[in-house]
Each structure stands twice: as C-alpha cells, then as structure tokens.
Amino acid sequence: xxxxxxxxxxxxxxxxxxxxxxxxxxxxxxxxxxxxxxxxxxxxxxxxxxxxxxxxxxxxxxxxxxxxxxxxxxxxxxxxxxxxxxxxxxxxxxxxxxxxxxxxxxxxxxxxxxxxxxxxxxxxxxxxxxxxxxxxxxxxxxxxxxxxxxxxxxxxxxxxxxxxxxxxxxxxxxxxxxxxxxxxxxxxxxxxxxxxxxxxxxxxxxxxxxxxxxxxxxxxxxxxxxxxxxxxxxxxxxxxxxxxxxxxxxxxxxxxxxxxxxxxxxxxxxxxxxxxxxxxxxxxxxxxxxxxxxxxxxxxxxxxxxxxxxxxxxxxxxxxxxxxxxxxxxxxxxxxxxxxxxxxxxxxxxxxxxxxxxxxxxxxxxxxxxxxxxxxxxxxxxxxxxxxxxxxxxxxxxxxxxxxxxxxxxxxxxxxxxxxxxxxxxxxxxxxxxxxxxxxxxxxxxxxxxxxxxxxxxxxxxxxxxxxxxxxxxxxxxxxxxxxxxxxxxxxxxxxxxxxxxxxxxxxxxxxxxxxxxxxxxxxxxxxxxxxxxxxxxxxxxxxxxxxxxxxxxxxxxxxxxxxxxxxxxxxxxx
Amino acid sequence: xxxxxxxxxxxxxxxxxxxxxxxxxxxxxxxxxxxxxxxxxxxxxxxxxxxxxxxxxxxxxxxxxxxxxxxxxxxxxxxxxxxxxxxxxxxxxxxxxxxxxxxxxxxxxxxxxxxxxxxxxxxxxxxxxxxxxxxxxxxxxxxxxxxxxxxxxxxxxxxxxxxxxxxxxxxxxxxxxxxxxxxxxxxxxxxxxxxxxxxxxxxxxxxxxxxxxxxxxxxxxxxxx
Numbered sequence: 001x002x003x004x005x006x007x008x009x010x011x012x013x014x015x016x017x018x019x020x021x022x023x024x025x026x027x028x029x030x031x032x033x034x035x036x037x038x039x040x041x042x043x044x045x046x047x048x049x050x051x052x053x054x055x056x057x058x059x060x061x062x063x064x065x066x067x068x069x070x071x072x073x074x075x076x077x078x079x080x081x082x083x084x085x086x087x088x089x090x091x092x093x094x095x096x097x098x099x100x101x102x103x104x105x106x107x108x109x110x111x112x113x114x115x116x117x118x119x120x121x122x123x124x125x126x127x128x129x130x131x132x133x134x135x136x137x138x139x140x141x142x143x144x145x146x147x148x149x150x151x152x153x154x155x156x157x158x159x160x161x162x163x164x165x166x167x168x169x170x171x172x173x174x175x176x177x178x179x180x181x182x183x184x185x186x187x188x189x190x191x192x193x194x195x196x197x198x199x200x201x202x203x204x205x206x207x208x209x210x211x212x213x214x215x216x217x218x219x220x221x222x223x224x225x226x227x228x229x230x231x232x233x234x235x236x237x238x239x240x241x242x243x244x245x246x247x248x249x250x251x252x253x254x255x256x257x258x259x260x261x262x263x264x265x266x267x268x269x270x271x272x273x274x275x276x277x278x279x280x281x282x283x284x285x286x287x288x289x290x291x292x293x294x295x296x297x298x299x300x301x302x303x304x305x306x307x308x309x310x311x312x313x314x315x316x317x318x319x320x321x322x323x324x325x326x327x328x329x330x331x332x333x334x335x336x337x338x339x340x341x342x343x344x345x346x347x348x349x350x351x352x353x354x355x356x357x358x359x360x361x362x363x364x365x366x367x368x369x370x371x372x373x374x375x376x377x378x379x380x381x382x383x384x385x386x387x388x389x390x391x392x393x394x395x396x397x398x399x400x401x402x403x404x405x406x407x408x409x410x411x412x413x414x415x416x417x418x419x420x421x422x423x424x425x426x427x428x429x430x431x432x433x434x435x436x437x438x439x440x441x442x443x444x445x446x447x448x449x450x451x452x453x454x455x456x457x458x459x460x461x462x463x464x465x466x467x468x469x470x471x472x473x474x475x476x477x478x479x480x481x482x483x484x485x486x487x488x489x490x491x492x493x494x495x496x497x498x499x500x501x502x503x504x505x506x507x508x509x510x511x512x513x514x515x516x517x518x519x520x521x522x523x524x525x526x527x528x529x530x531x532x533x534x535x536x537x538x539x540x541x542x543x544x545x546x547x548x549x550x551x552x553x554x555x556x557x558x559x560x561x562x563x564x565x566x567x568x569x570x571x572x573x574x575x
Numbered sequence: 576x577x578x579x580x581x582x583x584x585x586x587x588x589x590x591x592x593x594x595x596x597x598x599x600x601x602x603x604x605x606x607x608x609x610x611x612x613x614x615x616x617x618x619x620x621x622x623x624x625x626x627x628x629x630x631x632x633x634x635x636x637x638x639x640x641x642x643x644x645x646x647x648x649x650x651x652x653x654x655x656x657x658x659x660x661x662x663x664x665x666x667x668x669x670x671x672x673x674x675x676x677x678x679x680x681x682x683x684x685x686x687x688x689x690x691x692x693x694x695x696x697x698x699x700x701x702x703x704x705x706x707x708x709x710x711x712x713x714x715x716x717x718x719x720x721x722x723x724x725x726x727x728x729x730x731x732x733x734x735x736x737x738x739x740x741x742x743x744x745x746x747x748x749x750x751x752x753x754x755x756x757x758x759x760x761x762x763x764x765x766x767x768x769x770x771x772x773x774x775x776x777x778x779x780x781x782x783x784x785x786x787x788x789x790x791x792x793x794x795x796x797x798x799x800x
Contacts, residue, residue, distance in 0.1 A: 148601075149600060447589065569626060
C-alpha cells in the first residue's frame with residue numbers, strides 16, 4: 001500500500017515539482033484564457049459605451065465628456081484603487097525583473113476600470129496596456145495560488161500578457177512575441193511553450209465570443225516589388241513620427257507633473273483639451289480601432305491635409321490624455337498614428353507620382369503601423385508579426401521588415417530607450433536578466449559578507465595581538481569596545497607591518513592606538529552597487545560591514561567576484 | 576541522498592540566504608518535506624552538469640577539514656631526542672659524527688646518510704647561531720623518522736664552528752624532523768628560547784635531561800605557539 005502511495009508521490013514530484021513543464025502549460029493556458037476574457041470584457045464594454053455616447057457627440061458640450069471620464073478614472077485610481085496613473089507596462093516589467101513577477105490581485109481589474117472610464121468617454125488611449133497589466137496580474141496570482149517560484153511566476157505573467165494581446169488583436173503570435181520581447185526580455189525555451197499556448201488560448205477566447213468584432217479580420221494585400229522603395233521612405237517618416245510621439249508624450253507628462261494642480265484639475269484640463277480636438281477631428285477620440293479598420297480597408301474619407309494634421313492631433317490628444325491623468329496604453333494610439341502616417345504617405349506619393357503602381361492605401365496604413373510599433377516600443381518583431389497575422393500571409397513580409405528595422409534602428413539612434421523602458425531606466429529599475437544591474441540587485445550584502453572573524457578588544461596590548469597573529473590567518477581584525485561590544489575600528493595587517501616587525505613596540509601600545517578608525521564601512525542596507533562604488537573610490541579591497549554599531553562581517557572583492565560569477569552562471573544558463 | 580539548505584550552502588560555498596533566494600527564484604531543483612526545503616543529490620548533479628557548475632558530493636556533507644598537523648611542543652621534541660654529554664671531537668665534522676653515533680633514535684642504517692647531509696648543510700652556511708650554540712639540521716626532511724626530535728649534545732671541548740659571532744661552539748641542538756612544517760615550528764620555538772640570556776647561562780651549566788626539559792617547559796608557557 002505504502003509502495004503505491006510512494007509511487008504516486010514520486011510521480012507527482014517528478015511531474016510537477018522537479019519538472020514543471022506540464023504544470024506551466026496547464027496553468028499558462030488558464031492564465032491565457034482568463035486574460036483573454038478580461039480583454040474581451042474591456043472590448044465589449046468599450047464598444048457599448050462608445051455606442052451609447054455616440055448620439056451626444058454632436059452637441060457642443062460634448063467636449064467635456066473626456067474630461068468627466070478622465071476625472072472619474074483618475075479619482076478611481078487615486079482614491080479607490082490607490083494605484084499610480086500611467087499605463088502599467090513599466091510596472092509589469094519592473095516587477096518581472098525585480099520581484100519575480102509579483103503583482104497585486106487588485107491590478108487585475110483596477111486598470112481595466114480606469115481605462116474603461118478614460119477611453120469610453122473618448123480619451124485618446126489604448127486598451128492594450130491595461131489588458132496586459134490585468135493579464136499579467138492574473139498570471140501572477142495564479143502562480144501565487146499554486147505556490148510557484150519566481151521563475152515559474154514570470155512565465156505565467158508572460159502567459160497572461162500573451163493571452164491579453166493575442167485576444168485583443170486576434171493575433172496569437174504577436175501576443176507571444178510581445179510578451180517575450182517587451183515584458184520578459186529573454187528568449188528561453190521553457191518560457192516559449194507555455195506562452196505560445198496561452199497566446200493561442202487567448203486568441204481563441206476572443207474568436208469564440210466576439211467573432212464579428214475581431215479588429216483585424218484577415219485581409220490579403222497585394223504588395224509588389226515596386227513598394228520596396230516607397231517603404232524605405234515611409235520607414236524614415238515613421239521613425240521621425242515615433243520620436244516625435246515619444247518626446248511629446250514625455251514632455252506633456254513632465255509639464256503636468258510640474259504644475260502644482262491637484263489631480264482632478266489636471267484630469268479636467270487634459271480631458272477637455274482632448275474633447276475640443278475631438279470636436280473637429282473625431283478620429284483622435286478613443287482607442288480608434290474603427291478608424292484603423294476603415295483606413296486598412298481603404299474607406300477612409302479624409303483629405304490629405306486633414307489626415308496630415310490628424311497625425312499631430314492624435315499625438316497631442318494621446319499625450320494630453322495619458323500625461324494629464326487619464327489611464328490607458330499607447331499601443332492603439334501607435335497603431336492609429338501609424339496608419340494615419342501611412343495614409344498620408346500614400347496620398348502624398350499619389351500626388352507626386354500619380355502613375356506609380358504601388359499597393360493600396362490600406363497596405364501603407366499597415367506598414368505605417370509597423371513603423372510606429374517598432375519605433376515607439378522598439379519592439380520590431382511584435383510590429384512585424386502583428387501585421388503578418390493581420391494580413392494573414394507573408395506577401396508583405398519584405399516591406400514590413402524593411403520598415404520595421406529601419407524605423408526601430410533610427411528611433412533607437414535618436415532615442416536609445418523605448419517608451420516602455422525609458423521610465424525604468426530613469427529610475428534605475430531597468431534590470432533585464434543577465435545584465436550587471438540585475439545581478440547586483442539580486443546579490444545583497446548579507447549574502448556576501450564573511451562573518452567568521454576573531455574580534456579583538458581595543459584595550460588589548462600589542463604583544464598579545466602579535467601572539468594572536470601567529471595562529472591566525474586573518475588579514476583584518478575588527479576592534480570592539482570592551483563593555484558595549486561596539487565596533488571601534490579595524491586593524492589591517494598590511495597597515496601595521498612596521499609596528500609588527502619592531503619588538504620594541506610590543507609592550508608600548510594598545511590596539512586602540514594603532515587601529516584604523518577612518519575606514520569606510522558599509523551597512524547591511526546598502527546596495528551592492530553603492531558598496532562597490534565606495535570601494536572603488538577609496539581603493540579598498542575589502543570593507544567592514546557594521547550594523548547598529550556592531551561589526552557583522554567583512555565584504556571583499558574576491559568574495560564578490562566569486563559570487564558574482566556564480567550568479568551570472570545561474571541567471572544566464574537555461575533552466 | 577537528501578540535503579538541507581544548510582548542507583547545500585556549505586557545499587556550494589554560498590550563504591544560506593543565497594540558497595533560499597535561488598529556491599525562491601526557481602533556480603534549483605528542490606522539493607519540500609514538511610516545511611523544509613530539501614535537495615536531492617541526484618537531481619542536483621543533473622542540474623549542475625546542465626549548468627556547468629562544479630559540484631562535489633562526498634558522503635560526509637561537511638567540507639574536508641584542514642589536515643591538522645600534529646604540532647608538538649619543543650619540550651616533547653627534546654624528550655624524544657634526548658640529551659647527550661661529553662661529545663668528543665675537535666672540528667665540525669668530527670663532533671657531528673660523534674653526536675650522530677650517540678643519538679639513539681636515529682636508525683643505524685641512515686646514520687651515514689644523515690651525517691653527509693648535515694656536513695653538506697654546514698658547508699652551505701654554518702648553523703652556529705652565536706653564544707656558543709649551533710643548530711645542525713639537514714635541508715631535506717627525514718621521512719623515516721616517526722616523530723620530530725631535538726637532541727641536545729654538550730661537547731667535551733668547544734669547537735670552532737665558523738659561527739656568526741666567531742665564538743666557539745659547545746652545545747649542539749639537532750633538529751631532525753619528518754616534515755617541514757614541524758621543522759619550522761621547532762626552529763622558531765628553539766630560537767625563542769635561545770634569545771633568553773638566562774637560558775644560555777643555564778645551558779653553560781650542562782644541565783641534565785630532566786632539568787633541561789623542565790626549563791624549556793617554563794619558557795614555552797610564556798610563548799605559546
């Protein structure tokens with residue numbers, strides 16, 4: 001009986017504890033389905049509220065609608081959910097790199113609600129980032145429920161992300177690539193399979209529930225060799241627009257932060273501005289999937305100059321929405337701006353060379369989208385695969401790759417960090433796996449110190465110390481006060497050599513006369529980076545660690561190198 | 576075999592905190608037994624070879640202890656070696672020869688070889704350290720000896736030993752050791768004694784075996800190594 005029990009126990013351990021692939025695939029597909037459902041829910045509610053509010057758009061007072069939405073949204077985030085504004089993707093990336101993907105359960109719905117309020121009322125923002133936040137929080141909480149470790153939790157966070165993106169665009173591969181390229185930042189064999197399955201699950205959920213409302217139904221395009229040259233030009237244009245978009249977004253946010261207005265006033269100002277722009281150009285309002293659809297299908301009816309201004313209007317409206325208190329992402333605005341750019345480019349091409357036999361306006365809208373996604377998010381693969389999946393074929397792959405690579409390279413040259421990463425880099429929280437910053441943040445002082453040290457009293461006679469020296473292999477002796485045991489200083493053998501070789505000194509001095517009290521000390525709370533900087537500046541090879549006036553141990557460069565190497569091996573090798 | 580966090584931290588030479596963090600981050604193959612983390616050696620070995628990490632498991636989980644060299648105090652070495660009086664001879668080689676013949680702890684078959692080595696050492700640099708004392712010893716260690724010995728030989732008449740201070744030598748301390756570490760230790764202990772002027776004066780009285788050992792024991796107490 002016990003043999004059978006043991007057999008099953010062993011089997012369980014082998015299947016789920018020691019080899020977690022099966023577990024991750026099952027949990028990942030659940031995460032994918034859940035985040036797919038979240039995405040579908042947001043989509044459906046956005047559709048219905050936009051439908052509901054549509055009749056009021058013609059009235060003159062309609063411009064306050066986005067203001068009310070932004071106000072409610074920022075009020076909800078500030079007072080009820082108590083989460084910072086913004087789109088949430090940097091938070092997910094930071095959590096993945098620093099806290100093993102730990103996210104609050106609250107995050108799985110709070111951004112959905114706030115972005116619903118923002119976008120539903122007409123604010124120019126994307127629902128993707130909130131859905132990504134929600135999906136990754138769902139994945140993280142599934143992992144928490146199952147008691148999984150950091151690595152497995154990160155995979156599930158990726159699964160949630162992939163499911164969300166896959167579901168909202170009905171594009172499983174784009175979802176998977178986005179999760180790995182942007183959120184996780186490492187292509188690992190063990191991650192890819194669960195994430196791919198989650199992405200397919202998410203896409204299937206949206207396909208099953210809202211088959212008619214899939215944003216991009218597969219649209220075949222005829223793109224020929226003649227389009228290569230124009231696509232080079234388009235790439236340059238999209239790179240410029242990407243950089244402009246990123247800069248405007250950041251600057252507007254900075255201005256809003258500088259102004260000492262309360263959050264509700266900011267939301268009202270931002271929302272009203274968007275509303276006023278929207279009165280003249282409805283294309284800038286909301287997430288803009290409908291405009292994208294009409295641009296791709298070639299039924300977009302605006303003139304060249306109007307579209308040209310719409311590009312900048314959309315950029316400004318998005319910046320005002322996101323920077324001044326609204327909640328949402330930049331993915332959908334990127335797509336709208338990209339397709340607008342594509343349309344402008346095509347229209348101008350037609351004006352300049354009327355008989356040029358290039359592809360349709362819709363194809364250029366798609367290329368423009370790729371350019372913007374690659375440029376702003378610096379996620380070229382996501383851009384390529386999204387469009388490939390939308391068009392349902394590889395006919396467009398060559399111009400796509402041209403646009404994507406040129407656009408991402410150019411905007412990388414001007415703006416080295418993508419929109420998602422820039423915030424993290426500024427806060428010093430950009431810790432991609434296998435990087436120096438990541439390893440230093442993982443190793444803390446407590447793990448590195450050597451604690452086995454003989455301490456000496458400050459009242460010890462030097463001769464006694466010399467006796468001690470004969471039997472010890474320590475190079476550093478912490479000196480402590482007799483009664484209180486407090487750290488007083490340190491004796492470094494190399495520093496006292498000339499006294500140690502002079503027997504005449506032996507009975508003349510006490511240790512507190514020859515100890516070094518000016519040695520820089522570290523505490524357990526210090527970051528390893530700080531400690532290393534201190535050591536570098538002072539040319540030290542080791543440094544005492546003192547906590548609450550007590551000597552805890554020594555930290556040395558030799559030991560750091562040793563453990564740094566191990567950590568590097570641990571982080572960079574496959575699991 | 577199962578290992579605990581503590582065992583593994585000793586094996587890998589990292590802190591327990593590090594092991595716990597690796598477990599939390601999912602980098603080690605681990606399973607739970609009750610509330611404690613346990614590691615399976617077989618799984619760990621597989622993991623280590625996949626990760627190119629060197630991992631040695633002995634049956635004992637503790638690290639190999641440093642081999643504790645049996646350091647014996649000088650007084651014991653003198654007890655091993657013995658004290659000999661009235662060594663005849665009128666130059667370095669002859670007193671060395673006479674002494675070696677007297678020291679009973681040296682196996683008969685090695686005596687000529689040892690003498691050659693001692694003479695060779697004296698030719699290189701005299702071991703007369705001054706104050707009428709010399710410390711003859713071979714350069715190579717003598718693996719045939721079971722334990723280190725210090726034999727004290729009082730000469731019948733002082734001999735010119737080419738000592739550092741040109742004084743003629745009347746006492747020889749033979750240091751014969753099976754291992755270098757003991758040799759250095761005894762040399763250090765002996766030179767400490769010989770720095771003591773009272774001890775030098777005491778030696779001039781040609782004390783007997785028991786008195787000499789006792790005197791060395793007293794000096795040792797002030798200089799524990």
